[in-house]
Amino acid sequence: MDSNTLLEITREFDAPLYVYDANKIESQFNRLNNAFSGVGKLRLNYAAKALSNIAVLRLMNKLGAGLDTVSIQEVKLGLMAGFQPESIIFTPNGVSLEEIEEAAALGVQINIDNLSILEQFGNKFPNIPVCIRINPHVMAGGNSNISVGHIDSKFGISIHQIPHLLRIVELTNMNINGIHMHTGSDILDIDVFLYASEILFETAKNFKNLEFIDFGSGFKVPYKAGDIETNIEELGKKLTTRFNQFCEEYGKELTLAFEPGKFLVSEAGYFLAKVNVVKQTTSTVFASVDSGFNHLIRPMLYGSNHEISNISNPKGRERYYSVVGYICETDTFGSNRRINEISEGDILCFKNAGAYCFTMASNYNSRYRPAEVLWYNGKAHLIRKRETFDDILHNQVDVQELFDKSTPKAIVK
Ligand SMILES: Cc1ncc(COP(=O)(O)O)c(C=O)c1O
Numbered sequence: 001m002d003s004n005t006l007l008e009i010t011r012e013f014d015a016p017l018y019v020y021d022a023n024k025i026e027s028q029f030n031r032l033n034n035a036f037s038g039v040g041k042l043r044l045n046y047a048a049k050a051l052s053n054i055a056v057l058r059l060m061n062k063l064g065a066g067l068d069t070v071s072i073q074e075v076k077l078g079l080m081a082g083f084q085p086e087s088i089i090f091t092p093n094g095v096s097l098e099e100i101e102e103a104a105a106l107g108v109q110i111n112i113d114n115l116s117i118l119e120q121f122g123n124k125f126p127n128i129p130v131c132i133r134i135n136p137h138v139m140a141g142g143n144s145n146i147s148v149g150h151i152d153s154k155f156g157i158s159i160h161q162i163p164h165l166l167r168i169v170e171l172t173n174m175n176i177n178g179i180h181m182h183t184g185s186d187i188l189d190i191d192v193f194l195y196a197s198e199i200l201f202e203t204a205k206n207f208k209n210l211e212f213i214d215f216g217s218g219f220k221v222p223y224k225a226g227d228i229e230t231n232i233e234e235l236g237k238k239l240t241t242r243f244n245q246f247c248e249e250y251g252k253e254l255t256l257a258f259e260p261g262k263f264l265v266s267e268a269g270y271f272l273a274k275v276n277v278v279k280q281t282t283s284t285v286f287a288s289v290d291s292g293f294n295h296l297i298r299p300m301l302y303g304s305n306h307e308i309s310n311i312s313n314p315k316g317r318e319r320y321y322s323v324v325g326y327i328c329e330t331d332t333f334g335s336n337r338r339i340n341e342i343s344e345g346d347i348l349c350f351k352n353a354g355a356y357c358f359t360m361a362s363n364y365n366s367r368y369r370p371a372e373v374l375w376y377n378g379k380a381h382l383i384r385k386r387e388t389f390d391d392i393l394h395n396q397v398d399v400q401e402l403f404d405k406s407t408p409k410a411i412v413k
Pocket residue numbers: 047050068091182184185186216217218219259260261262263355
């Protein structure tokens with residue numbers, strides 16, 4: 001989206017603000033679809049956790065995506081957004097059997113990632129088909145917090161436990177209709193995918209009734225011009241060939257599934273914040289914005305590097321700034337960035353603000369969460385109102401009477 005449009009939208013809805021470009025989401029969806037056009041049955045399940053506004057879910061449904069969910073609430077949001085239950089996969093980690101049962105009762109595809117729940121679920125519901133999440137023990141991902149397929153990770157059933165898994169399947173007589181892995185986010189090297197895929201193919205041979213193989217996600221997206229990204233087209237070519245070959249060996253045309261989050265929405269998102277203060281210290285010029293890690297935590301959580309530009313003064317002289325928030329802890333968005341000269345009141349634009357940004361926002365420091373806007377068909381649509389003081393108080397129970405000055409105090413002798 002161009003800066004002038006973003007500036008106009010910010011004038012209309014005020015800052016801080018999230019804006020999502022529906023065209024970019026659609027073009028990313030089509031790009032992934034095209035990369036795997038050689039696969040007979042392809043399924044792209046959008047990872048709702050990346051950005052779960054119901055308008056975005058509706059857009060994904062319209063594009064033809066399925067939905068990858070990790071909580072019963074995401075399942076319910078998906079159903080509200082119009083997804084058919086069979087288009088939703090539920091891939092939780094460490095949740096109770098009750099939550100899985102609730103999802104199963106709603107008719108969604110269940111994906112189980114531990115032997116304990118697998119056995120309990122299989123004993124109770126041998127007729128409900130289940131997918132299993134495998135941990136292939138590969139180290140992948142751009143940061144230790146988002147590397148989830150290695151041997152010390154809490155996710156998935158270890159490939160070394162396949163014999164145990166098979167005994168459970170046999171004893172419960174349950175039907176395994178899919179196998180799945182997700183090894184991490186920000187995976188640059190497609191060889192990591194291909195290597196882990198071989199492990200998944202090998203595992204798949206143990207199950208006779210598979211309908212799909214889900215390769216998870218983790219595609220790395222660019223954060224600035226010239227940045228490296230996962231070569232989706234090359235991955236598409238190589239994995240398609242290998243997948244089709246596997247299906248022949250297996251004797252059945254299976255569905256190839258992915259569950260992209262970042263790839264679909266990261267670059268579609270912009271975060272707009274207003275500069276409150278420009279502060280010159282002995283060594284640094286700080287630009288403090290009307291936001292903080294309560295709205296955009298990724299730089300502090302993962303060290304993610306969101307490009308920041310001054311859209312109020314795009315032709316101004318470039319200077320070095322550290323862009324920080326108003327939270328009463330260190331909340332640096334970017335250190336010593338070259339940005340067009342900043343004045344108080346200017347609007348700064350943070351890129352790659354579509355994935356894991358609003359969904360990780362909080363009310364820390366009793367601040368309001370921002371509004372969200374979807375840019376669709378050349379128009380800005382408000383898809384979430386900015387919070388108000390009522391939202392801060394909502395659900396708080398004020399026990400004022402406990403502390404009322406007129407309440408008699410205990411007598412101390
Ligand atoms: C199980 C699972 N699938 C898919 C995703 C989406 O990953 P990404 O946003 O890197 O595409 C995640 C992200 O954490 C995940 O945990």
